[in-house]
Amino acid sequence: MSQLKTISHIDGVGVPSTPGKFKPDKVPPFFHRLRWFHVSISRLTLWSSFFVAFIVVYYLFSSPSPYSPSSSRRSLGVSYGGKDWERHVTRSTRRHSSKSGGGGLTVLVTGAAGFVGTHVSIALKRRGDGVLGLDNFNDYYDPSLKRDRQKLLERSGIFVVEGDINNAELLSKLFEVVAFTHVMHLAAQAGVRYAMQNPSSYVHSNIAGFVNLLEVWKLANPQPAIVWASSSSVYGLNSKVPFSERDRTDQPASLYAATKKAGEEIAHTYNHIYGLSITGLRFFTVYGPWGRPDMAYFSFSKNILKRKQITIFEAPNHGTVARDFTYIDDILKGCLAALDTAKKSTGSGGKKRGNAQLRVFNLGNTSPVPVTQLVRILEKLLKVKAKTKVLPLPRNGDVKFTHANISLAYRELGYKPTTDLETGLKKFVRWYLNYYQNSKKSSW
Numbered sequence: 007m008s009q010l011k012t013i014s015h016i017d018g019v020g021v022p023s024t025p026g027k028f029k030p031d032k033v034p035p036f037f038h039r040l041r042w043f044h045v046s047i048s049r050l051t052l053w054s055s056f057f058v059a060f061i062v063v064y065y066l067f068s069s070p071s072p073y074s075p076s077s078s079r080r081s082l083g084v085s086y087g088g089k090d091w092e093r094h095v096t097r098s099t100r101r102h103s104s105k106s107g108g109g110g111l112t113v114l115v116t117g118a119a120g121f122v123g124t125h126v127s128i129a130l131k132r133r134g135d136g137v138l139g140l141d142n143f144n145d146y147y148d149p150s151l152k153r154d155r156q157k158l159l160e161r162s163g164i165f166v167v168e169g170d171i172n173n174a175e176l177l178s179k180l181f182e183v184v185a186f187t188h189v190m191h192l193a194a195q196a197g198v199r200y201a202m203q204n205p206s207s208y209v210h211s212n213i214a215g216f217v218n219l220l221e222v223w224k225l226a227n228p229q230p231a232i233v234w235a236s237s238s239s240v241y242g243l244n245s246k247v248p249f250s251e252r253d254r255t256d257q258p259a260s261l262y263a264a265t266k267k268a269g270e271e272i273a274h275t276y277n278h279i280y281g282l283s284i285t286g287l288r289f290f291t292v293y294g295p296w297g298r299p300d301m302a303y304f305s306f307s308k309n310i311l312k313r314k315q316i317t318i319f320e321a322p323n324h325g326t327v328a329r330d331f332t333y334i335d336d337i338l339k340g341c342l343a344a345l346d347t348a349k350k351s352t353g354s355g356g357k358k359r360g361n362a363q364l365r366v367f368n369l370g371n372t373s374p375v376p377v378t379q380l381v382r383i384l385e386k387l388l389k390v391k392a393k394t395k396v397l398p399l400p401r402n403g404d405v406k407f408t409h410a411n412i413s414l415a416y417r418e419l420g421y422k423p424t425t426d427l428e429t430g431l432k433k434f435v436r437w438y439l440n441y442y443q444n445s446k447k448s449s450w
């Protein structure tokens with residue numbers, strides 16, 4: 007009876023509109039079954055609605071509004087925020103005074119799981135500075151190498167926030183939680199030749215990402231002092247050697263170089279309008295342990311060991327292609343010196359309060375080495391003869407040579423590279439064999 011009531015109350019179908027014509031006692035069994043079926047469907051619908059409502063309410067109350075700052079969030083597929091997250095961030099940025107005189111900086115390192123980023127972060131932490139890493143762990147090259155670098159960072163007490171430099175909300179949150187005194191901005195789309203394949207990734211990271219960071223830094227209070235990675239590639243087709251910071255940089259030979267050059271101009275703008283202290287470092291073909299698999303010294307080593315052919319580019323008329331290869335430890339010293347000599351930004355809350363420092367330095371080795379010589383050294387260290395093929399230098403952004411004049415960096419930063427290519431490659435090869443062969447990891 008209650009079943010019948012339910013049917014008539016919720017579901018009008020099957021209830022006669024004309025009373026008297028319908029005699030429930032004489033309903034055939036088929037109609038009973040039909041009614042029972044309707045009851046079940048209605049109950050199912052009711053309970054499903056309750057269930058859906060419950061899920062919606064639960065979601066609304068458990069996941070905080072994206073506009074509430076002290077909450078846990080998911081953005082670009084990465085979670086951040088919340089008490090636990092903040093505890094990691096705060097612990098990582100705690101300073102420890104040290105005998106070496108360090109320990110005075112609180113640094114955000116973007117691209118911390120990258121090659122230079124890992125080395126710089128660990129060096130800062132070791133001397134007592136507070137360090138927080140930021141990295142999006144993209145797959146431009148094998149992300150497992152980045153994850154292994156992250157483990158190294160974690161062992162040194164450095165927390166790496168997983169996120170993109172284009173995520174303004176995340177960046178603002180970081181500056182809300184920590185009063186960073188400095189930023190070492192190394193996150194970028196690297197690689198000269200890859201720009202032909204994926205041009206937008208260069209615009210996304212090296213231009214849009216950089217502007218996004220600057221927009222956050224200009225508003226930060228205190229504004230941090232910024233040191234960032236430019237590139238020797240800005241010299242482009244410049245033929246005057248060695249390259250000096252005063253030389254022209256308006257002839258980039260690749261989109262990569264153009265985005266780095268654009269970064270230098272953008273840095274000028276933010277320094278001029280907002281009083282941000284900014285130092286650009288023009289790195290010259292940096293190499294060493296935990297390096298980048300897309301670079302020639304790294305991929306040559308892999309292919310030589312696998313007895314695969316490598317391609318060596320040559321300039322027109324069998325001309326030599328050479329690079330001012332610079333060892334990571336020397337670059338590292340230049341980075342720390344740039345941070346230590348960086349003056350404070352002068353603005354706050356988006357307002358400039360005075361002129362701020364704006365610098366650009368070459369960080370090279372001052373002794374270019376032909377790529378053929380790089381291969382000879384690797385053959386000797388790996389004890390394997392390389393199978394080589396010589397091709398003309400492709401028109402995809404490569405330049406014939408690079409050669410740094412480092413007198414300005416020497417004067418202002420005390421920068422003095424001490425590692426020749428063979429010594430540096432010896433250290434790289436030792437690391438490479440240990441990392442890939444002894445640990446049985448598959449190489450990139």
Ligand SMILES: O=C(O)[C@H]1O[C@H](OP(=O)(O)OP(=O)(O)OC[C@H]2O[C@@H](n3ccc(=O)[nH]c3=O)[C@H](O)[C@@H]2O)[C@H](O)[C@@H](O)[C@@H]1O
Nearest residue numbers: 196197198237238239289290291301302317318319327404
């Ligand atoms: O100094 C810099 O600013 C730049 O240094 C490197 O760029 P690159 O010097 O081209 O370094 P590699 O890709 O390792 O190439 C080194 C040399 O090997 C040559 N090469 C490369 C690849 C190859 O298959 N064959 C070959 O002969 C290149 O022409 C170049 O002369 C980095 O990849 C850039 O991210 C960085 O900004």
